[in-house]
Every structure is written in C-alpha cells, then in structure tokens.
Amino acid sequence: MKNAYILAILFAFAVLSVQAQKSNWEVPADKAERLSPATFTPENVKSGETIYNANCVSCHGNPGQKNFVPLNPEPGDPADAKFSMNLDGELLYKIQEGRGAMPSFKATLSTSQVWDVIAFIRTFHKDYAQEVAAEVIRSGLSGGKVAIQLVYNEAKHTIDALVTEVKPEEVKAISGADVKLFAKRYFGEAAIDEVKATNNDGKVSFSAPSDLPGDTAGNIELILKLVDEEAFGEVAQSAVLPVGKPTITHSLIEKRAMWGTVQKAPLWILFMYSGGVLAAWSVIFFIFFQLRQIYMAGKKDEETGVVREEI
Amino acid sequence: MSASVDHFSPDKNKLNKIAEDILKPVGFSKSFMLWMGFLTMVFLICGYAYGIQLEKGLIVTGMRDFVSWGMYIANFVFFVAVSLVGMLISAVLGLIGYKWIKPIARIAEIVAVGFAMVAGLVIVVDMGRPDRVHHVFLYGRVQSPILWDVTVITTYMTISILLYFLPLIPDLAIAKGRMNNAPKWLVNLYEILSLKWNHSSKQFKILMKSMRILLILVVPTAFGIHTVTSWLFAATSRSGWDSTIFGPYFLTGAFVAGTAAVVILMFFYRNSFKLEKYLTDDHFDKMGKLLVLTALVYLYFNINEYLVPALKMKRVDALHLHALFAGHHAFLFWATQLGGLIIPMILMMFKPFRKPGVLTFLAVCVLIGAWFKRYIIVIPTMEHPNLPIQGVPEAFMVYSPTVIEVAVTLMTFVMSLMIITILSKVFPIIPIWEMAEEASHEGDAEASKTESLPAE
Numbered sequence: 156m157k158n159a160y161i162l163a164i165l166f167a168f169a170v171l172s173v174q175a176q177k178s179n180w181e182v183p184a185d186k187a188e189r190l191s192p193a194t195f196t197p198e199n200v201k202s203g204e205t206i207y208n209a210n211c212v213s214c215h216g217n218p219g220q221k222n223f224v225p226l227n228p229e230p231g232d233p234a235d236a237k238f239s240m241n242l243d244g245e246l247l248y249k250i251q252e253g254r255g256a257m258p259s260f261k262a263t264l265s266t267s268q269v270w271d272v273i274a275f276i277r278t279f280h281k282d283y284a285q286e287v288a289a290e291v292i293r294s295g296l297s298g299g300k301v302a303i304q305l306v307y308n309e310a311k312h313t314i315d316a317l318v319t320e321v322k323p324e325e326v327k328a329i330s331g332a333d334v335k336l337f338a339k340r341y342f343g344e345a346a347i348d349e350v351k352a353t354n355n356d357g358k359v360s361f362s363a364p365s366d367l368p369g370d371t372a373g374n375i376e377l378i379l380k381l382v383d384e385e386a387f388g389e390v391a392q393s394a395v396l397p398v399g400k401p402t403i404t405h406s407l408i409e410k411r412a413m414w415g416t417v418q419k420a421p422l423w424i425l426f427m428y429s430g431g432v433l434a435a436w437s438v439i440f441f442i443f444f445q446l447r448q449i450y451m452a453g454k455k456d457e458e459t460g461v462v463r464e465e466i
Numbered sequence: 467m468s469a470s471v472d473h474f475s476p477d478k479n480k481l482n483k484i485a486e487d488i489l490k491p492v493g494f495s496k497s498f499m500l501w502m503g504f505l506t507m508v509f510l511i512c513g514y515a516y517g518i519q520l521e522k523g524l525i526v527t528g529m530r531d532f533v534s535w536g537m538y539i540a541n542f543v544f545f546v547a548v549s550l551v552g553m554l555i556s557a558v559l560g561l562i563g564y565k566w567i568k569p570i571a572r573i574a575e576i577v578a579v580g581f582a583m584v585a586g587l588v589i590v591v592d593m594g595r596p597d598r599v600h601h602v603f604l605y606g607r608v609q610s611p612i613l614w615d616v617t618v619i620t621t622y623m624t625i626s627i628l629l630y631f632l633p634l635i636p637d638l639a640i641a642k643g644r645m646n647n648a649p650k651w652l653v654n655l656y657e658i659l660s661l662k663w664n665h666s667s668k669q670f671k672i673l674m675k676s677m678r679i680l681l682i683l684v685v686p687t688a689f690g691i692h693t694v695t696s697w698l699f700a701a702t703s704r705s706g707w708d709s710t711i712f713g714p715y716f717l718t719g720a721f722v723a724g725t726a727a728v729v730i731l732m733f734f735y736r737n738s739f740k741l742e743k744y745l746t747d748d749h750f751d752k753m754g755k756l757l758v759l760t761a762l763v764y765l766y767f768n769i770n771e772y773l774v775p776a777l778k779m780k781r782v783d784a785l786h787l788h789a790l791f792a793g794h795h796a797f798l799f800w801a802t803q804l805g806g807l808i809i810p811m812i813l814m815m816f817k818p819f820r821k822p823g824v825l826t827f828l829a830v831c832v833l834i835g836a837w838f839k840r841y842i843i844v845i846p847t848m849e850h851p852n853l854p855i856q857g858v859p860e861a862f863m864v865y866s867p868t869v870i871e872v873a874v875t876l877m878t879f880v881m882s883l884m885i886i887t888i889l890s891k892v893f894p895i896i897p898i899w900e901m902a903e904e905a906s907h908e909g910d911a912e913a914s915k916t917e918s919l920p921a922e
Binding site: 413414415416417420421424425428429431432435436438439441442445446448449450452453454456457461 | 605606607608609613614617621624625628632635661662663664666668669672673675676679680683687690
C-alpha cells in the first residue's frame with residue numbers, strides 16, 4: 156500500500172511539480188479563523204490517531220520521527236513548526252482541500268473526523284492552547300432536528316429524498332438546502348449526480364446511475380448529506396436501496412478445475428492419471444502372472460518326471 | 467540381458483568355474499557382519515536424531531517460513547536421481563544390444579532398488595506429521611505433481627525390483643545345488659525364489675518375454691519419475707525453478723549421478739569380491755566413457771539453465787543468480803560445477819583416467835558434486851521469494867541445516883547402504899547364467915554372431 160502510494164505520488168509530483176513549487180499555502184481568512192465546535196477530549200485524540208494511522212502515515216510518517224516521504228514540497232512532520240504554526244482552521248482547510256500531492260480528504264473524512272485528527276496532531280505541539288468556537292450558528296434550523304427520507308423510484312429510475320425539520324409540534328420541509336448524494340463503496344464514498352437544492356416541499360431527486368454494481372440483490376448503501384454544515388451541522392442519512400446492478404460472482408471452485416478438490420478434477424487429468432496408473436500396473440500384474448507361469452511349468456515338469464540335464 | 471536365449475546349454479566346465487567365482491562372496495562373512503554392525507550403529511544414532519525430530523517437530527531443522535524445503539528435499543531429489551541408473555543401463559543400453567553391460571546390469575538394478583526404496587522414506591522424513599502420510603492417498607489430488615510423484619516412485623520401485631529379480635531366477639536355480647556350506651535358510655530361500663526353475667526352453671521363453679516387456683515399461687516410468695520430480699519445482703514461478711527444461715535437466719543429471727554410483731559399487735565388488743575377471747578394466751573404461759557422455763549432456767543443460775537467465779538478468783533472477791555466481795552460495799556452486807562435473811569430465815576423456823582406481827575416485831567426486839548440486843537447486847531459490855523478506859529474524863532468511871537434519875540425512879544413506887549390502891551378500895552380484903552363456907560362445911564366432919543379433 157505504502158509503495159503504491161509513493162509511486163502514485165512520485166508520478167503526480169512530476170506532473171504537478173511546477174505549480175507545487177510555491178510553498179506558501181494561503182488559506183482564505185474566514186476559513187482560517189474557523190474553530191472546533193468542542194474542546195478536544197482524549198477520545199477525540201484517540202480516534203484521531205486511528206484515522207491518522209490509516210490515512211496519513213504513509214506520507215507524513217510517525218509524528219516526531221521525521222520519517223515522512225521525501226517529496227517536494229515536503230509533506231512535513233506533523234510535530235514540526237510547519238504544522239504547529241497553522242491555526243486550527245488552516246489545518247482543517249488544508250486537510251479538507253489538499254494541494255498537489257496532498258490529497259483532499261473532503262470526501263473520505265467527515266469534518267468531525269478531521270477535527271479528531273487535528274486533536275491528535277495538536278498533542279505534539281507544546282505551546283498549543285485550544286480556542287473553541289463561541290457557538291455554532293444553526294441558522295438553517297429553528298430548534299428542530301433534520302430528518303431525511305430516501306426512496307428509490309423505480310419507474311423514473313431516480314433516487315428521491317425528502318428533507319424536513321422535525322419539531323415536537325410540527326414537521327416542516329427544509330427548502331433550498333444544498334444536498335449531495337453518495338454511494339458507499341469499499342474505499343470511501345462515491346459522489347452520485349451533482350449537488351442539488353431541495354425544492355419548496357423539501358424534496359430533491361437524483362438520477363440513479365444505471366451501471367453501479369451492488370450486492371447480489373443489487374442493493375447499494377446511499378448516503379445523503381447536507382452540504383452547508385455551518386447552517387445544519389453534520390447531517391447525513393443513509394439507506395440501502397436496490398438501485399445497483401446485481402453482482403453475481405461465480406465461485407472459482409464451482410466447476411472442475413486444476414485447483415479444485417479431487418472430486419472436481421478436470422476430466423482429462425483424471426483420465427490421464429488413472430489411465431497411466433492402470434496401464435503400468437496391469438503390465439506389472441501381467442508380469443506377476445508370468446512368474447506364476449514359470450513356476451507352473453517347473454512344477455509340471457517335476458510331476459511328469461521330465462528330468463533335465465543337470466546344470 | 468540377452469533377450470535371445472530360449473535354450474540354455476552352457477559349457478559345463480566353464481559354468482562350474484564361473485559359478486564358483488561368483489558364488490564365493492555370497493553369504494554372511496565376518497567382514498559383512500562388521501560392516502552391517504557399523505551401519506546399524508550409525509543407523510541407531512541417526513535414528514535417535516529422527517526421534518527428537520518426531521517428538522519436537524520440524525522446528526529442530528533449519529527450515530523456517532521462507533526456506534521450507536531444505537536438505538531433506540535436496541536429498542530426496544538425489545535419491546530419485548541415483549535410482550534412475552537402473553533404467554539407463556538395463557533398458558537403454560540393454561535394448562540397444564550392448565553386451566558389455568551384462569555383468570553390470572544387476573549392479574545397476576541393485577542401486578536402483580536401494581535408492582528408490584529409500585527415496586519414499588526421505589519424503590516422509592521431511593513431513594511434520596508423518597503419522598498422516600496416508601492422507602496423501604486419502605486426500606491426494608490427481609491434479610498435483612506430488613501425487614504423481616508418489617505414484618510413479620512406487621511404480622518405478624516395483625519395476626526395478628522385478629528387473630532385479632527376474633534375471634536372478636536362473637542363477638538361483640544354478641546356485642542352489644552348489645551352496646554346500648551355506649546356511650539352511652539361504653538354501654530354502656533360493657529354493658522358494660527360484661520358482662521351480664529347471665532351465666527349460668519354455669521357462670526361458672516366458673522369462674525373456676517378461677524381461678523385454680519390463681525393459682520397455684521401465685523407460686517411460688523412469689522418465690516419468692524424474693520429470694515429475696522436476697515439476698515439483700518447475701510448476702512454480704520462482705526464479706531458479708521457473709524453467710521449461712527442468713525435466714530433461716533433472717533426467718540427465720540423474721544419469722550422471724547414477725553412473726557414478728555404479729562405478730563406485732563396481733570398484734568395491736571387483737576388489738572385495740575378487741571379481742576382476744568379470745568386472746574388467748575394459749568395463750571401467752566403458753563406464754568412464756558413459757560417464758563422460760552423460761556429463762557432457764548434463765553440462766549442456768547446465769549452460770542453458772544458467773546462461774539464458776543470466777543473459778536476461780530479470781530482477782528476481784538477478785538476485786538468485788548473484789547468490790550463486792558470486793554471493794552466498796558461490797563456493798558451493800562453483801565447487802559442484804567444476805569439481806563435481808567439468809574437471810572430472812575432462813579428465814575422464816583421457817584413457818589413463820578411466821582405469822578402475824582413478825575412475826572410481828573421479829566418480830566419488832561426481833557423486834558428491836551431484837548431491838550438493840541438488841542442494842544448490844533447492845535452497846537458494848527458497849531464499850529468494852518474489853516478494854522481499856521483511857521484518858523476520860535472521861535465521862528465517864538464510865538456511866543452514868542443523869545437526870539433526872544432517873544426522874537424519876545420513877540415516878537415509880545408511881538405509882540405502884544396508885539394502886545394497888544385504889542384496890549383494892544374499893544373492894550373486896553378477897548374472898552367472900549370462901556369463902556362462904557368453905563364455906560358452908567364446909571362440910565360436912558363428913554362434914556369437916547370431917547371438918548378437920537383436921531380439922526377434
């Protein structure tokens with residue numbers, strides 16, 4: 156995995172080297188000032204370490220050991236000033252957006268996961284003291300919770316969503332909110348269709364892909380996310396819908412094959428082997444029979460009293 | 467084996483003389499007892515080592531995750547290789563009609579029987595759970611060269627025993643009347659095994675026919691046994707084994723090793739059994755030439771086997787070849803190639819080096835070289851897997867056999883030697899009836915000419 160990464164990077168690097176040369180990574184002011192909504196806890200750090208080891212170690216190495224991959228520009232060691240000089244918001248932005256060989260983790264990690272990684276990285280920065288966002292603005296909601304329904308419209312081959320705000324006393328459609336649809340794959344999530352806004356009824360419709368492989372029944376896990384996290388917080392809803400093509404795999408040991416058990420051996424080899432054994436051993440048994448013949452001939456001579464010249 | 471005898475009427479005096487010469491060493495002499503006692507002692511000591519392996523498992527060997535085939539498998543290939551000489555001498559040369567092989571043929575069959583019988587055991591020794599050896603048959607897959615190997619070795623061993631036994635029958639009949647001071651059990655054994663042989667032309671006819679069938683059958687079987695052994699390696703894509711010529715490469719190598727083994731045994735019989743009259747300088751000269759021929763062919767395959775990959779130097783091959791040519795295994799590699807093949811071969815091209823003593827010395831070099839050659843084929847490849855070895859203890863990367871492994875390997879040799887020793891003391895080592903027949907026709911040009919015609 157690490158090797159493949161490095162190769163891919165070296166290639167990408169060759170292509171991107173010119174534009175990556177500029178080492179000042181400017182972050183828009185409003186983004187740079189963003190703060191984590193909550194104080195980093197040991198749980199955040201722990202989860203951040205796991206995420207770091209799964210996604211970042213291959214390039215950045217182990218923090219503090221300076222064993223990052225030598226690229227230009229350098230990925231850098233997260234324990235170094237290169238990282239610690241960043242504001243929290245700058246780190247968040249850089250990790251989410253990426254640049255050159257530094258991949259964008261927007262689609263792979265949720266914002267809170269990225270905050271966890273930042274919490275982990277910050278444990279290596281001695282002079283760091285966390286500032287927490289005063290309050291998260293939830294202007295999109297009026298005190299309720301977001302609810303999302305996902306359904307598959309087979310006739311139109313679309314995936315339809317209904318986004319509502321649920322309050323104890325009423326259910327209100329959320330209109331004009333940007334939403335994005337993803338399909339869960341083995342590695343990360345694949346975006347489906349484009350970002351769309353809900354209509355006045357809180358409804359939005361995505362055209363379903365026709366060739367996405369699903370499980371044996373064609374089921375795919377879909378995830379709908381609200382794009383504006385500032386307004387709604389991190390909202391995502393997943394549902395398993397039969398929008399994909401059924402994937403029917405054939406077992407490699409279903410038919411007769413060289414790698415099968417002896418019951419599933421190819422016929423030709425069964426014939427060759429047993430034919431060979433049979434041929435050789437029937438000759439051998441024939442010889443045993445001949446030995447018997449020799450004995451019988453001698454015995455008969457003995458009985459009939461044929462006396463041979465003594466040798 | 468002359469296949470044209472259907473009527474046996476040797477010159478009486480000559481037969482008596484020959485039978486006396488050849489039967490003299492038969493029986494359990496003092497030196498035999500000493501030698502067998504020595505072998506038994508070594509066997510017990512080595513057997514103790516095997517006992518330790520049985521109890522503790524294969525961890526007592528030098529084999530680990532990467533080198534999982536070590537000295538045992540190299541030794542197995544060697545045993546199979548040596549046993550092939552029975553086929554080369556009796557069948558290939560015999561069917562062509564060479565007569566000089568007559569006194570040697572039985573020696574070659576003894577080597578074949580002695581080594582083929584133990585070859586199967588050598589594999590069992592390499593098993594971590596020998597108590598499950600029957601699983602090879604219970605769960606064997608006809609798709610696997612391992613099952614083919616087991617099958618073909620058993621078949622070859624049976625045919626070799628028959629090829630040894632059939633020409634022995636008339637000798638046993640001749641001998642049983644002449645073994646005046648032999649122990650009773652030996653006479654009884656001869657009586658049973660001679661199958662009421664009375665030299666009738668009917669019996670000769672059956673015997674000759676059976677021999678001819680067996681000699682033909684043994685050729686594909688022998689080719690099969692060693693080709694399949696080579697496929698155990700060549701059917702994998704590892705550098706050093708991934709070769710299309712492994713079958714013939716192993717086969718020709720086997721002829722070199724086997725011929726050398728026969729020369730050594732001939733020398734021993736000639737001196738200890740006082741058989742100079744039957745195993746003459748001329749026989750050694752011819753065997754020397756045979757050894758040169760087999761060595762030349764084998765050298766040719768060696769050049770192909772090493773030079774072609776060396777010209778390409780594919781990445782994985784390069785590691786392997788470097789280890790052989792100039793690295794960890796270089797000494798062994800060049801010692802076997804030069805000292806065990808090329809130099810003896812060149813020397814044997816000159817007549818003085820085909821004299822019995824010198825030739826035997828060279829044959830010993832060749833045989834030792836042949837053993838180490840198998841080591842060179844098996845182990846270095848195992849040390850260079852296609853994916854690099856990482857993060858394992860040093861002992862996993864480089865294989866070195868342990869004392870126990872060496873002792874157990876020695877045990878297999880002792881077993882072979884025991885079989886060979888017993889066979890050569892219980893039964894006559896040279897076919898009496900064939901020698902007598904030959905001698906009777908000497909001077910009778912007419913008769914010997916018809917004799918030398920190929921079988922009808």
